[in-house]
Amino acid sequence: MLPINLLVELGLVSLILMVTRFAALGRKLAVTTLILLALAAFSPLGNLLLYPLESRFPQWDPSRGAPDGIIVLGGSVDTDLSAAHHSPVVPHAADRLFALAELARRYPNARIVFTGGNANLVSTDARESDYSAPILENLGVPKERLVLERNSRNTYENAIFTKQLVAPKPGERWLLVTSAFHMPRSMGIFRKAGFDVEAYPVDWRMGGRDELFAFTNIGADGLGRTDVAMREWIGLVAYRLMGRTGELLPGPARD
Structure with missing residues (x-):
């Protein structure tokens, strides 16, 4: 359960x-809830929870040479809104798509994979891959280079289905593009699935x-960071x- 939902x-x-007849308890609970809400919204709590996640993997080092393949995880496109408006809607994590387009231009021989289906509990025909593909094409990724994985509902299935x-093949180098805060869990899942990938954190x-x-004076920002970090x-x-992972907080592989 996420902090905002719990506090509400x-x-x-x-x-x-x-x-x-429990009015006294109700007043105490209300005060406690208000204090917790203020901490989540304005204190450094969200930053303290986010930093260990975002700093776990360094930026990718291109000096090792061109990768054989590039994988980007879904999570940017809202499938319900996209289906309702018959157009891709990207409410967050757009950096994942931008990074994939840039990497595709930089490494023209690398295979390009977008993995993302529909994460809703009640599944529909809308698939994130279908709405992300035209965005990537508009960003300059040729349609014939795109490999779309349409059935995954979460990061675990991203890894299993993409593999x-x-x-x-043994010896191939694959990049994994996802949000920095999501990278530890993603890397742990791919490793457990037997798919050796290199971290390319963004967002x-x-x-x-x-x-x-x-501290922040914009409560929505603090609540957003706290929610994202707690969920992760x-x-x-x-x-x-x-x-589904081999350790609680996966980190860079030791050479």
Whole structure:
């Protein structure tokens, strides 16, 4: 459960308690909820949770030479809004698409894969890959170079289905493009699936270590960072417990 959802629910519970014989408890819960909301919105909490995730993998070093393939994870396109408006809608993480287009231009012989289906609990015919493909084509990626994986609903299926689709050969070098905060979990999942990839983080949500203890006066920003970080930490714990990653916080491979 994400912080904002939990805090809203606690606030509603406190209001209900205030009209019962547990009014005193309701008032205490309301004060506690307000304090937690303020911490999540204005304190450095979100930064402190995000930094260990975003700094886990360094920027990719191109000096090792051209990769054989490039994979970008879905998560940028809203499939429901795109289907409703018959046009791609990109509400967040657009850097993933921009990075893939740039890498495709830089490495014209690399195979290009976009992996993303529909993450909704109630699945529809809308697939993120289908709406991302025209964006990438408009950014200069030739249609014939694009390999689309349309069936995955989460990062675990991204890894499993993409490996089945491209059948990487021993010794090939593949880049994995996703948001910096999502990279530790993604790398852990791909490694567990037996697909050796190199991290290409993008879409950072904070500038670096200097912002670790920075407060913000824009509550929505703080809440957004806290929510993103909490969701990722919960995902890391859950995937480790399910055996989908080999360690709690995957990091760079040791040479």
